[in-house]
Amino acid sequence: MSEPLLNIDSVTKNFGGFTALSNVTTEVQVGERFGLIGPNGSGKTTLINCISGLLNNDGGTITFDGHNLNGMKAHKRTAAGITRTFQIPRPFHSMTVMDNLKIPIEFVSGTGASQAAIAEQAMSILETMGMAEKAHQETSGLTQIELRKLELARAIAAKPKLLISDEAMAGLTGNEVDEVLEILISFNEQGMTIIMIEHIMRAVMQFSHRVICLDAGELIAEGKPDEIVKDKGVERAYLGV
Amino acid sequence: MIILELFINALIAGILLGGFFAALSIGLSICFGLLDTVNIAHPTFIVAAAFCTFILNANFGIDPILAGIIITPLFFGLGWVIYSLYYQFFEKTSAEALRGLAFFFGLLFITEVVLIISFGVDHRLVNAAYIGKSFGGEFAGISVSVPFRLLSAFVVAAILTLGLQMFLDRSFFGRATRAVHQDMMALSLMGVDPVAIKRIAFAIGLGTCGIAGALMIIVIPIEPAVGRLFIGNVFAIVVLGGLGSISGTLIAAMILGIAESMVSTFFGPSWAPAVSFTILLGVLAFRPTGLLGVGDTR
Amino acid sequence: MVELVVKDLVAGYGNVSVLHNVSLDVPNGETVALLGTNGNGKSTLMRCIAGLIKPTEGSITLKDGDRQIDLAACSPKQIVEHGIAMVPEGRRLFPLLTVEDNLTLGAYRAEAREKLAESIDFCFTLFPRLAERKTQQAGSMSGGEQQMLAVARALMSDPKLLLVDEPSVGLAPILVSQMIEKIGELNTSRGLTILMAEQNFNQAIKIADKGYIIVHGEIAFASKDATDLRENDMVKSYYLGV
Amino acid sequence: MIMRYKFEIGCVAFLVLAFILTQLGLNRFFFFAGFAVLQFIMIATAWNILGGYGGYINFGTAGFLGVGSYTSIALIQWSNVSIVPQIIAAAALAGLLGLAIGYFTLRLKGVYFAIATLALAIVLETVVNNWDFVGGAAGISILPTRKPELLGAVIVDRKIGVFGNYKEFLFFLIAGMTIFSVWVARTIEKGKLGRGLNAIKDNEEAAESMGVPTLRLKLIATTISGALMGAAGGIFPSYLTFIDPLTAFNLEFAVYSLAMPMIGGTFTWIGPVLGGLLLGTVQQVAIVTISSELNLLILGVVLVVFVTFAPHGLVGWFMKKN
Amino acid sequence: PVAQAQSKDPIKIGFSMALTGALAGGGKQSLVAMQIWAEDINEQGGILGRSVELVFYDDQTNPKNVPGIYSKLLDVDKVDFVVSGYGTNLIAPAMPVVIDRDIVFMGLFGMNNNGKWNYEKYFQILPAGPSPAVGFSSNWFEAVKTFKPKTIALVAADAEFARNLKEGAVENAKAMGLEIVYNENYPPRTADFTPIVRAVNAKKPDIFYIASYPNGSAGLVRAIAEVGTDAMAVGGGMVGLQYAGLMSGLGPNLNGFLNYDFYVPEPTMNIYPGSKELIDRYQKKVKDEGLKTDALGYYLVPWAYAYVDILGKAVNAVGKIDHDAIAEYIHKTKFTTVVGDVEFGDNGEWTQSRTIAVQYQGIKNNELDQFSQPGTRKIMFPADIQTGEVKPFNSLR
Numbered sequence A: 001m002s003e004p005l006l007n008i009d010s011v012t013k014n015f016g017g018f019t020a021l022s023n024v025t026t027e028v029q030v031g032e033r034f035g036l037i038g039p040n041g042s043g044k045t046t047l048i049n050c051i052s053g054l055l056n057n058d059g060g061t062i063t064f065d066g067h068n069l070n071g072m073k074a075h076k077r078t079a080a081g082i083t084r085t086f087q088i089p090r091p092f093h094s095m096t097v098m099d100n101l102k103i104p105i106e107f108v109s110g111t112g113a114s115q116a117a118i119a120e121q122a123m124s125i126l127e128t129m130g131m132a133e134k135a136h137q138e139t140s141g142l143t144q145i146e147l148r149k150l151e152l153a154r155a156i157a158a159k160p161k162l163l164i165s166d167e168a169m170a171g172l173t174g175n176e177v178d179e180v181l182e183i184l185i186s187f188n189e190q191g192m193t194i195i196m197i198e199h200i201m202r203a204v205m206q207f208s209h210r211v212i213c214l215d216a217g218e219l220i221a222e223g224k225p226d227e228i229v230k231d232k233g234v235e236r237a238y239l240g241v
Numbered sequence B: 001m002i003i004l005e006l007f008i009n010a011l012i013a014g015i016l017l018g019g020f021f022a023a024l025s026i027g028l029s030i031c032f033g034l035l036d037t038v039n040i041a042h043p044t045f046i047v048a049a050a051f052c053t054f055i056l057n058a059n060f061g062i063d064p065i066l067a068g069i070i071i072t073p074l075f076f077g078l079g080w081v082i083y084s085l086y087y088q089f090f091e092k093t094s095a096e097a098l099r100g101l102a103f104f105f106g107l108l109f110i111t112e113v114v115l116i117i118s119f120g121v122d123h124r125l126v127n128a129a130y131i132g133k134s135f136g137g138e139f140a141g142i143s144v145s146v147p148f149r150l151l152s153a154f155v156v157a158a159i160l161t162l163g164l165q166m167f168l169d170r171s172f173f174g175r176a177t178r179a180v181h182q183d184m185m186a187l188s189l190m191g192v193d194p195v196a197i198k199r200i201a202f203a204i205g206l207g208t209c210g211i212a213g214a215l216m217i218i219v220i221p222i223e224p225a226v227g228r229l230f231i232g233n234v235f236a237i238v239v240l241g242g243l244g245s246i247s248g249t250l251i252a253a254m255i256l257g258i259a260e261s262m263v264s265t266f267f268g269p270s271w272a273p274a275v276s277f278t279i280l281l282g283v284l285a286f287r288p289t290g291l292l293g294v295g296d297t298r
Numbered sequence C: 001m002v003e004l005v006v007k008d009l010v011a012g013y014g015n016v017s018v019l020h021n022v023s024l025d026v027p028n029g030e031t032v033a034l035l036g037t038n039g040n041g042k043s044t045l046m047r048c049i050a051g052l053i054k055p056t057e058g059s060i061t062l063k064d065g066d067r068q069i070d071l072a073a074c075s076p077k078q079i080v081e082h083g084i085a086m087v088p089e090g091r092r093l094f095p096l097l098t099v100e101d102n103l104t105l106g107a108y109r110a111e112a113r114e115k116l117a118e119s120i121d122f123c124f125t126l127f128p129r130l131a132e133r134k135t136q137q138a139g140s141m142s143g144g145e146q147q148m149l150a151v152a153r154a155l156m157s158d159p160k161l162l163l164v165d166e167p168s169v170g171l172a173p174i175l176v177s178q179m180i181e182k183i184g185e186l187n188t189s190r191g192l193t194i195l196m197a198e199q200n201f202n203q204a205i206k207i208a209d210k211g212y213i214i215v216h217g218e219i220a221f222a223s224k225d226a227t228d229l230r231e232n233d234m235v236k237s238y239y240l241g242v
Numbered sequence D: 001m002i003m004r005y006k007f008e009i010g011c012v013a014f015l016v017l018a019f020i021l022t023q024l025g026l027n028r029f030f031f032f033a034g035f036a037v038l039q040f041i042m043i044a045t046a047w048n049i050l051g052g053y054g055g056y057i058n059f060g061t062a063g064f065l066g067v068g069s070y071t072s073i074a075l076i077q078w079s080n081v082s083i084v085p086q087i088i089a090a091a092a093l094a095g096l097l098g099l100a101i102g103y104f105t106l107r108l109k110g111v112y113f114a115i116a117t118l119a120l121a122i123v124l125e126t127v128v129n130n131w132d133f134v135g136g137a138a139g140i141s142i143l144p145t146r147k148p149e150l151l152g153a154v155i156v157d158r159k160i161g162v163f164g165n166y167k168e169f170l171f172f173l174i175a176g177m178t179i180f181s182v183w184v185a186r187t188i189e190k191g192k193l194g195r196g197l198n199a200i201k202d203n204e205e206a207a208e209s210m211g212v213p214t215l216r217l218k219l220i221a222t223t224i225s226g227a228l229m230g231a232a233g234g235i236f237p238s239y240l241t242f243i244d245p246l247t248a249f250n251l252e253f254a255v256y257s258l259a260m261p262m263i264g265g266t267f268t269w270i271g272p273v274l275g276g277l278l279l280g281t282v283q284q285v286a287i288v289t290i291s292s293e294l295n296l297l298i299l300g301v302v303l304v305v306f307v308t309f310a311p312h313g314l315v316g317w318f319m320k321k322n
Numbered sequence E: 001p002v003a004q005a006q007s008k009d010p011i012k013i014g015f016s017m018a019l020t021g022a023l024a025g026g027g028k029q030s031l032v033a034m035q036i037w038a039e040d041i042n043e044q045g046g047i048l049g050r051s052v053e054l055v056f057y058d059d060q061t062n063p064k065n066v067p068g069i070y071s072k073l074l075d076v077d078k079v080d081f082v083v084s085g086y087g088t089n090l091i092a093p094a095m096p097v098v099i100d101r102d103i104v105f106m107g108l109f110g111m112n113n114n115g116k117w118n119y120e121k122y123f124q125i126l127p128a129g130p131s132p133a134v135g136f137s138s139n140w141f142e143a144v145k146t147f148k149p150k151t152i153a154l155v156a157a158d159a160e161f162a163r164n165l166k167e168g169a170v171e172n173a174k175a176m177g178l179e180i181v182y183n184e185n186y187p188p189r190t191a192d193f194t195p196i197v198r199a200v201n202a203k204k205p206d207i208f209y210i211a212s213y214p215n216g217s218a219g220l221v222r223a224i225a226e227v228g229t230d231a232m233a234v235g236g237g238m239v240g241l242q243y244a245g246l247m248s249g250l251g252p253n254l255n256g257f258l259n260y261d262f263y264v265p266e267p268t269m270n271i272y273p274g275s276k277e278l279i280d281r282y283q284k285k286v287k288d289e290g291l292k293t294d295a296l297g298y299y300l301v302p303w304a305y306a307y308v309d310i311l312g313k314a315v316n317a318v319g320k321i322d323h324d325a326i327a328e329y330i331h332k333t334k335f336t337t338v339v340g341d342v343e344f345g346d347n348g349e350w351t352q353s354r355t356i357a358v359q360y361q362g363i364k365n366n367e368l369d370q371f372s373q374p375g376t377r378k379i380m381f382p383a384d385i386q387t388g389e390v391k392p393f394n395s396l397r
């Protein structure tokens, strides 16, 4: 097996006296579609905050593409190829949809390109996401799904090697979930590795090559989607019967 | 021995001064810390109250503290009116709090001019039996003196702060006040009219100017522009304590009071502001949300 | 004895109207599901009932015993005082207050204050996790924990009618069913009348006594009863897009 | 081609105009009032780079101006350094201060940052109060060089100088500095830096996650903004010929520097220019037309009225009209 | 009958004045005095037969506003003369503007403003002698000599005037061979002065020189009342104790303070002819017109009157508006004014100091009237106008 893209080695994170992650160890392969599930409060968002650099893990190491990420600034990690979406959308609210996308292009994927080229790239991403006609709208006028799509589009605009999607589908209907899945899968097919956090099991099952499940900050199961859903621990902690 | 005596007296003076600072800042802690209205005119309103106290004291011989209590409703009303305007023009249209700062700066000018026109520019003082006197004595060879002037300010300030603190912590109204800047919509779902809460809370904040004004003229001579000197201090105290924390404000006021008194005693008063504000910077460097701030980085 | 009757409601934001002639009925003691995909106006309807948006036309009436209360003319505060509580979309907690303060604020209205201790106990039994996290800042809790707190906070006002806007969004599967069950429980054990907006059809029908489907701001389907809701073909075609 | 450099051409045209004005032997009051207004515009523009674009409210403007002023004073005291190097040194030092503040307060947000900058200004003022080399709290009078020379040319002399009068020279100097500041601000606004700062203003964590080096951009902004303020302060002693800490560190600067962009509009370079022009002019006019305390009142009323009725600043107001 | 000033083209005298801000107390008082002077001179036929008109603007006690104001006065209002506003740091920024026009400039209470400029047309009314900082306190040090002090403590406000006074006091102290045991400054925002007084007491100075601004003066008076001190002489450069508001506010707490003053209602002050009448008129005017300014006006009224009066006298004597001639005339003339005989030295300062040292005595209550009677502020120095004996501080408490 080749070198994993992301290596998470006994990562621990505490908030005051509370342990949000304890000794989580796993790895993500190049090109993999990786599912991350776990009950609410199990530490999923915390884990990706540690990966993307918004939090610093208290213990353990995270290695990405051969680089040790510990202590690296978030924007450097983005430059190195990790981007993430936010569970609660955080658009740049004073900018149009298009300008939102231009930020990661200008600072990461297309540094030095002309404004016209940047705009073109942004537009093409908006088109794939089916948001082209919203390009020049202020973000304040967007609906929840559109905001979610914008989160994804903005992350993709950074042309990451690893995309982490934090509950991009929460609150979407069946058709919309399919729509987003399709988008994610198509980007994966172009070579993007994707970690997806989601509570919609249908989506996780359909999407993931491999799934891990966290519970109370500990990794309790890891495996193929169909194995995971049968796992007793996962059933007890997460799926319910 | 003389060092110890100086130290103990400086400590006492610092605590008393801290009480005075707390009285100046407590209303701002509500208006600014809890309601997000950057009321830079707060010290000037206190000066206005001090002038009212002066009038009552000079013309009717009313004790300044009593006068402060008498005019408090007046300032409560003023706060009511000011907030209503502020709401109408800024919050309703969800304008940034920063615009409010410019608005209050305008109010500061206007208030100052009104004061100049009605009272002139001369320094004013009040008199009461306890002003200019002190009590104290020798304890274990250390002589301590406590000026009544500052003691009375301290006592009133302590009652005011602790009272407000209890009120905000324990009462429903207090909880609503602490919640109101976080989510007005959610608050209205609790059956609370957030605008009314803000209006009352702001009015309370400004109401404290009444009593703080009385304390100010007890402690220092006043003139219309004297409020400007305290803008830095009061904002520093509110921020050092942590936005939204009344007890934080009290503690911060004490720290600055003690720092100022200690520095004045041992290193020369000229360095007092540098020390006070370096403390502020130092605390912020390690606790970006102030001493008792609650993870809120507004 | 409360019953909520909405008639020919027209409402929206600014010049855009989102709801067109919506009528529905929430009878006493029932759980009514309001179904529909994104952006169809479920939340808008909920907000109208809670008084956060004023309808441009139509009426919202609360029948409380013999009284008929015109909710459209009431402020949100008065509506809460009439015994209606809402769990808003997106939770809308007070992130800097503790769990306990959030709950206490829920009991702001005069009648609820008297039962404060009792209500808190009830909420802590309903959601033991909240009891464990009593002093944590609400904003630092995970999504699911926050959702529990949002429901609990609404219950604190001791409502007769509970409006719940998408309680299952962002919850782990195990919690989705738990949450829906808890809501069902509230209905049965406390006799609470409930109007619940939900797009998780399968979960919603577990507890719904009847349901409405709202499409583009209009009621596209109103079920007669629970069975009708579960089995009517219209539902599948409208909602599931089958 | 010409259209593309419209702004730059405008800048040069303004400078030429400013120069011509100095040569016309105009009423000297014009230069004094003009100086004050231009200095306001410069301060507002400098403030807006950090405050308007980046959303970081600097309440310590007085500190930067004061550092600028006292750098000049120290240089004069030290060896009568002439005005241009004074200003350059002032800008450099204030820029360094900006950099330091940026580092020191990088974890601070919103009002905490604002108050930290205010605190810094007060600390600096105290230091100067106790620094007798530059006059300390007593202040200091300086004599502007009577016949400054630059690159061999006599700058100021009634007969042979480029400028007939020192005030005309200062006016031209501040005009140049102001134009430069506006140019810097506009260049930032239209460029990557400006867009990055905007992203920081909207949501710093999201910006960082989208690859914006937030710390670096903030440091660049605090440095540039500080340096420009320092330059505006550096010229101040020559204008006043007397400086005391109370004047150099006047809190008024903090509030004006924020009020001007607020009145004009914070999101574009024109905002601070308009705001500075308006507030500066009103102030200058009020002082010399109303000979009583009412001149303060006018200022107060202007502030209240403009922030109340032009919620997005004058620029926003015009944009809405069109 | 006095010749009425002709109504043709008035002579305009322009100035900036602190009508708001920290120095407004003095500024407003001065303005009233100057207006009284304008009335007087117009009644007497004006200057050069033309009536006098005052043109003034509020400088807000902010030096920043001063250059613009003077330029407006000279260029737009086309005033014939300018005189200064009140206070050193408001005079300083006007200097270059004035020097540039090479015109006569009368200064009101500036401390050594001409030190660096050496401008030959500048004249200043503060009676502190040729070396103002030193001259200001020299009489105070003369007065304390009776105590044969050995040590001195000095405190000054962190502000221009006070710091200059203290520096002068240090020189005087050194000249007397005093040991300086405490020498500190306090910032303007100081609210509690007890720590300073205690720190001073810990050094047990024989005399305690204070150079303070009104806030600090009141604060220190009270702090000393509360904490006490064993120093034999206390005060010296306390600005504000001359103000009606502070005097009546502080009342008996003032007893024992030995401070500077310029004019007090003591009988020997008749060496300033007309000053008593002037002050009476001022007080009446303030009362009648309900002016919101100092009720007594001892501090500045005679001086603000005198500095324009000297200008008027000089112009009338020269007979034309010729600044060179007027300046020359002022230099060589001894003027007799409401502040007595005035002579200016080369640097435009008084040739000798006439700052007086007064001791507050016998103040019983907070009534304002007692301060307009002789007895509450007795003159200790200069000897020629002395009205009382200096007593140790604590003997008067």
Ligand SMILES: Nc1ncnc2c1ncn2[C@@H]1O[C@H](COP(=O)(O)OP(=O)(O)OP(=O)(O)O)[C@@H](O)[C@H]1O
Residues within 6 Å of the ligand: A142, A143, A144, A145, A171, C013, C018, C036, C037, C038, C039, C040, C041, C042, C043, C044, C045, C089, C199
């Ligand atoms: N504050 C608002 N201002 C303007 N339009 C709004 C606002 N909130 C919602 N809308 C619009 O109203 C319509 C209905 O929205 P609503 O939130 O009621 O839908 P919903 O059925 O609750 O959808 P969801 O499942 O996404 O919660 C949408 O088109 C939305 O864009």
Ligand SMILES: Nc1ncnc2c1ncn2[C@@H]1O[C@H](COP(=O)(O)OP(=O)(O)OP(=O)(O)O)[C@@H](O)[C@H]1O
Residues within 6 Å of the ligand: A015, A018, A020, A038, A039, A040, A041, A042, A043, A044, A045, A046, A047, A087, C140, C141, C142, C143, C144, C145, C170
């Ligand atoms: N800043 C913080 N301070 C204290 N506790 C925190 C903080 N951030 C997160 N937590 C706690 O850490 C735990 C893990 O939170 P996290 O947000 O990672 O959960 P999650 O798995 O993403 O849940 P969800 O699916 O509901 O989003 C939760 O119990 C949460 O309350």
Ligand SMILES: [Mg+2]
Residues within 6 Å of the ligand: A044, A045, A046, A087, C142, C143
């Ligand atoms: Mg999460």
Ligand SMILES: [Mg+2]
Residues within 6 Å of the ligand: C042, C043, C044, C089, C165, C166
């Ligand atoms: Mg909704």
